[in-house]
Amino acid sequence: MRFKSRSGGTVSFREALFQGLAPDGSLYLPVERPDLSGLIRGFDDSTGFTELAAKTAAAIFSPELSPADADTVSRRAFTFSPALRRLDESILLLELFHGPSCAFKDFAAQFLAACMERFLSGETRRVRILVATSGDTGSAVAQAFHGKKNIDVVVLYPSGRVSELQEKQLTTLGGNVHAVEIQGSFDDCQSLVKQAFGDAALKESLGLTSANSINIGRLLPQAFYYIWAMTRRTALGGAANRGADTVPMICVPSGNFGNLTAGVYAWHWGLPVPGFIAATNINDIVPQYLKSGIYSPRSSERTLSNAMDVGNPSNFERLLSIFSGDWNAMRAMIRGISATDGETRQAMREVWDRFGAFVDPHTAVGYKAARDWLGAQGAGGKTRQVIVLSTAHPAKFQDIVRDAVGKEPEIPERLARCLSLPKKAEKLGSRFTEFSGFLREIFT
């Protein structure tokens, strides 16, 4: 697979991976359209997630990931698996929070880290990943790179603006993970990272690279769990009176639209999916676009599902390119539905009351959208099943869940453990000279 940037040149998977953003500032897009349909038909309930990921990765990223390399990388990355949980006849949750940081971002971050480590083995260079986080991305990335050979990670987060749990997840790993607490906002953190990449001498001498969600190596691995979910025949076909042609819709709680874009690539490359639901909070730029054909980004508003508070989704351009920019083609495949905070709380309560299950606020937005869509289908609709991607463990959002439901989910062991460890972070101001001085000091 080769990737192209706006200015036209194509690069290898390896280069796209280490570049992140193309030198002309644009996003890398896949050049080819691999046909995965034969491969996918060969998967069933007996295909474990790691095996499925390895075979799919080999098919997508050939020739740079040989089947043997894809196997090594997948085994190293995926020591956890998704789970499909049936709520009722109509709605299933695809639980993607069984990884180390308890959110779906673990899948892609783990795969990216394992790929980079594989590509760097046998080389003498070292790379340094810089990542700015408002909470969840940082912990998935930090966990994924922790202990990887020839790689250091620097995670910048805004002081006092992340939850205690999120801060502990970032600051208790140690080793090759350096947490930097910035006296400023998330935008200040992002600006420091941008300035570092813009400083050619610094970038070159320290081998700086990025791991944010626009990196193709973090985008495409998300396709694996869509394929996994759609090939669990027993879980999907278990309901009575359902023909083989009634394949479920997939509903994706979305912010930057990386997750949904990966699912749409899986469909574009041969996964049989009747359609997707793009579920957002009131930052509904994409649902509005689907309705009106007008894309108008705006500044984001704060909501309960804060990982989806995005006013100008950076993967929209990629999503549109899959449909060659054709609004009608995109509308035929993707339905947009948004939820207010009130509706999000109501959905958390409903899932508890009806099924005795906790969902986090992001998953709740997806649940609400799925119910709306099912309701609009009425009795005549052929597709009556929706898989909702469950993007985070409810215990990561204890306060919000407790507020809505009146009870709180138990904290998994891997989260509880970091709460008891001491925080270790470097405190810095938001001036670039301070940050660049710090980088030079620890890495030279």
Ligand SMILES: *Cc1c(COP(=O)(O)O)cnc(C)c1O
């Ligand atoms: C990042 C995130 C999302 C949004 O995913 P995108 O790929 O940015 O659309 C949804 N839920 C949770 C819990 C997240 O952390």
